Each structure stands twice: as structure tokens, then as C-alpha cells.
Amino acid sequence: MASPFSGVLQLTDLDDFIGPSQECIKPVKVEKNPGKAAAKIRIEADGSYFQINQDGGAQKLEKAKITLNDCLACSGCITSAESVLITQQSHEELYKVLTFNKTAAPSEQKLVVVSVSPQSRASLAARCKMNVLETAKKLTTFLKSLGVHYVFDTTFSRNFSLLESQREFVKRFRKQSEDKKALPMLASACPGWICYAEKTHGSFIIPYISTAKSPQQVMGSLVKGHFAEQQHLRPDQIYHVTVMPCYDKKLEASRPDFFNQEYQTRDVDCVITTGEVLRLLEQEGISLSDVDPVPLDTMFSSVTEEELTSHSGGGSGGYLEHIYKYAAKELFGIQVDTIQYKPLKNKDFQEVTLEKDGVVLLQFALAYGFRNIQNLVQKLKRGKSPYHYVEVMACPSGCLNGGGQIKIEGESSKDWLQQVEKLYESLKTEIPEKNQTVNELYEHWLGGMDSEKAAKALHTEYHAVEKTGTGFNIKW
């Protein structure tokens, strides 16, 4: 395994294992003391660097650090050697905060919140051979035993992502005649796809991408906004961790768009993958099945502490299905109950069409994996895309097959994925419009669906990355 990132990112040079010292074009800021021009540098056995002054004194030199932010802002060749990049985004970092909490003065301690994605939960359930509810309860016990205060479920915040996507689509559909880039609307929940789009197709593709935040980032707004207020805490007094099926989510959390300047804090402080949760369990020497279950935190949940819900439309969030049904009703007054997917070139490229009297009213598609993204983008460029909406995901088979999910050695990846899918689909589905808590939050926290506050909390923007030459791109 060369890289943990999705295939899309591997191709955009994000995964070149080239030493940043040689190739990174990002100017690295190192605090330097003015001094004499010439100096000797000694490298210690542990790899640290000391500057030897002329009087013989030694001074330890700082290491240059490149953050995920630098990489996102850069189109150059980038190293993603995990040690360099993901220092802010690992389970080690969560450990640090939990350890700090144990010794710090109460006023300095952070409230630790973990939001678990339903895809991660299904992967863990399959690994531990338990049902999803049991897994959720036992995972809550385990995380709380480490010092975590609250454990939430990003299925809840996905209600907002779905509702906002639905309404955005209908708005775009209605203005398609005056705005050539209103359609097709392209899904925005997959950070691998977003990163690829920004870096490779920049200003051409960005206008098509839905501005709705992903469930992870809506959860970020909820936790650092509404929840912080409720707890009478500043956003920076909360440490918010998400558990995700995907390494690319670490990049998403690091985007400057999701950084609160006022309080100098990120909406999501740290993203750990499903696989990293398993590593946490192993480090603690705990098997999840042996843990006693506790009731679930219900503050941000749809129902009760004894039940979990999901959304229909597959393991990548169900964006296509929700938008399709909503648009059929809203735009054409047609009630759609079941959706017929038509596989095209391969199982990761499927089409859904709404017809009336032989006229195509809506044509939607799922495009998962890099090859299908590629064909979609090329079709768009040639003006040959017939679609109104495309659910784009970077991973083949979608999020349940994300790069951060647990892999089982000796088991065929197909069989394994089927088990995870089955568990994911075992939950009762909910309809976002009917979620009381969501409706109340729209009203009380956001001041209505079309308020400025709702736009800020639930939508984001994208930035084309200018191509700049790197050392390796010299044209001979």
C-alpha cells in the first residue's frame, strides 16, 4: 500500500513521496534569529540539527513544517508522507488532548466531542461481528472511558446536508435557462473529489458543485456553534473529533473555510479514520465486543437512546435519491416511491431517469471512482453531459469502501464490502423533512431555512488552485 489517500488524490501529485525540502514550492516560514552569515550545522544521532556558532556554542534548529493547509493551497508537487502532513490529524493527537485534560487546570480543559460517521460504525460492526446499535453503544463506552465527553452520530448532521442539497438543486433547476452553469449540480460531500476538482479543473468545474457542506462539516458548525452555546463554552474550549471512512476527510477538516478566525479553532479539530479507531482499541488492548454498552447521547440524534436511523439511497449518503424524490415532487408534482437504477459502463456509473409521456424530466447519475469522474468531466467539457445531478464520489463503490475503512486480510474485499453494506442498510431509514430536532434547530439556532446564519452554517465555497510550475515540470 503506497498511500492511504483516495485514487483521485494519488493522481493529482498529492501523493508524490518527494522530500519537501527538494520540491515543495511553498515557502516555509521558519523563525530565524539574525546572526552571522556562515555557520556550521551538526546533525545529531537522533536526527536533530544544531547550528554551531563561531564561539563553539550550539543552538538547536527548528524543523520546517508543512501543514495540510499548505498542501491544499498548492498545486505543486506535494509530499504526503504522513509524518510530515498529518501531525494535526491523527489518533495520537486525540491522545494528547485526552492526556492534557487529565492534568490541566479545570479552566484549561477541553470538552471532547467525537462524531462518528455511520459508514465507520458499519465497518467496525462488521469487524467485531456485532449489530450496528450494539457497536454504537460499545464504541460510546470505549470512547468515554478514554475521557471523551460526548459521542454523536453524523447521520444527524447529514439531514441538513440532504435538505440543503435538495433545495439548492430545485433553485438551480429553475434558473437553468439564465445560468448555463446551474446544471448539472455535482455532489459536494466527497473531499477527494472536491480536492481533485479544485486542483485539476478549477474554475471550469467549481460552479457546478453544490455548495452544501458535507455531514462532517455541518457537524462542525453544530458542535462549535449551537452545542458550544448550549454548554456555555467558547468554540475553542471544545475539541471536536470525527471518525470517518476516508483519509481525504482530514484534508476537508483542514480547509481554511472551516477555520474560525475569531476563536482560532477549526470546526472539526481532528479526523481519525475507522482503521485508526481499531488501532486505538488495539493500543488499549480492548476488544469492542467485551465492552459493556451504555445508552447513546441523544442531544443530536433523531430518535431515542435505544435506536439508530439512517437515510435511504446507499452508503454514500443517499444524495441522489433524496434530491431526485424532492425535485420530482417539487418541480413536477410527481410522487416517486422507488428508484430504478440503470447500470451503464460499470457498476459505479448508474443512471436514474424520470419520464412523463416520453419526455425526460429528470436525468440523474451516480459516478463513483476516478475513471467515472474522468468520463463525467470530459463529457461536461464537450457539452455532452445529459445530467441534471450527479452524485460524485472518489472511491469505487462509494464511502463504505473508503480508504480509511477496516480491511480484513484473507477475506475477499468484495465479500467484506457486502457485509459492511448489509450492516449499514440494517437500520430504519428516516426522512430529513420529518426530523423534529432538525426542524427546531432550523428555527431556533439558524433563524429559518433561508437565513444568513443558515447559509453560513450549512454552505461553503471552493477555490480554484492555480497551476504553478514545480521543479519537476521544467520543459526541456
Place this chain on the structure above:
Amino acid sequence: AQTATASDTAGVKSEHHERLVAHVLLPCSSFSCVTTLEGHENEVKSVAWAPSGNLLATCSRDKSVWVWEVDEEEEYECVSVLNSHTQDVKHVVWHPNQELLASASYDDTVKLYHEEEDDWVCCATLEGHESTVWSVAFDRSGKRLASCSDDKTVRIWRQYKPGNEEGVACSGTDPTWKCVCNLSGFHTRTIYDVAWCHLTGALATACGDDAIRVFEESSPAAPQQPTFSLAAHVARAHSQDVNCVAWNPKEPGLLASCSDDGEIAFWKYQRPEVC
């Protein structure tokens, strides 16, 4: 030993080849660009049609190999993006009659791919070269593959199917490819290309030492341990690196070569009477 081999066979050359140089100018009016395939991140190194004519393979310095499909309307769609190599990919070539693809890379390996369900997968990695593999060529049957490298060797690989008589281990249902011959000591610099003539079975190489060499398999052939001997060596075939060699598919012994010197040369190769 290397120079001795070279000078020994140098005498053979005048009898077995003649050189015709062509500077080619393509008449622009006869070609028009039908489609441009976009997707690779940077330099595209090689392109090859599958024998069926419906599939196309490309490879690039972005480390990926792409398989494209052409439909009835001359629309090209990407069927697969293969990220198996860890370094840039120099060359792609198809099996002469099956949908089996081979690629050569800066990561010192050759990889083979076939379609499985609705995607392409890497089904074999040929390890052995000690430096960049620049090119690969199948023999007429497609059961053997020649690879040439910056390590100055040409290696011949043979396919062993599961349950083969020789007892070569295979994993699962995929055949194993084993190196059965290593031609070392003949070339003094990087070997950039290898071409296996499907009419005569002669193997030609293009080398950074400006030379073209032709190898013949010694008969009787021992399939498990074939031996190849140098049949012709044109020491200064070009005044600079030879980049590519290609056998004419119809006329036995007609070889084309091209070089950094800007020339394309044509050679008539005649098999020595006794090899």
C-alpha cells in the same frame, strides 16, 4: 568481456544489414485531429491499440496506466485508471491476440493487467530488473515477453499457467511469469527499446550506446531455459542514442530505428546461415 563480445560480432554486421536513412515529413493535410484524450497529469509516454482495435492503453509520468474504450460514435471513454506502479510508466504494449496489457516502469518492474468483472486489475508483477524498465515486447504467441532496462540487460519472461507441467507455482487462477533468460554483457548503456519480430522470432534492441543489436534464439529451443545469441551488432547505427526499433510486420528482416540524432533509419537484417 563486454567489449570482446562487441568486436567479435562486429564483423558480422556488414554482411547482415544495410542502412537506408529517411527524414520523414508528414503531409499535414492528410491528418486531422479527431479527439483529444485528457486526463493524465503530465507527460504521456506511450500509447498502444489492443488487437481488437476497441481498446487503447496510455501511460504517463503520473505513474498511471489508463485503458480507454472506443464506442461506435468514436467517443473515447476511460474504462480504467491503474495506479499499480510506484513510479512513472515508460511503455505500454498489448498481447498479440488477447486483452492482456503489459507496462514497463521506472519502478524497475513490468506489470500485466487484464479485465476482471467490470474493471481492469494488475494480475502480475515481473520483478528482477535492477533499474528502470524502458520497454517490453511480446513474442508472436504472446507466451513470452522481452523487457529491456537501464540495468543493461534484456530479460525474457515466460508464462506458466496454473497446473503447469513444470510445477511453477501460481497464485489463484492467474498465470505466473518467470524470467527464463537474462541477456547481460552485450549492451554498454541503457537499453531503450526491444522489438520481437513476429515473422522471424528475431529480437532487436535500441541502445544508449548508439548501437542496434539483433539476437536469435539458439535451436533446438529449450522452453525452460532458452538461450539467445547475438546475431548482429551495428556499433554506430546512429550518431546518438537509439530510442526505438520496430520490425516490419509483413517483410521479414526489415527493421526501422530512430534516434536522438534526428534520423530514422531502415535496416535489412538477414539471419546468419548458422547461428
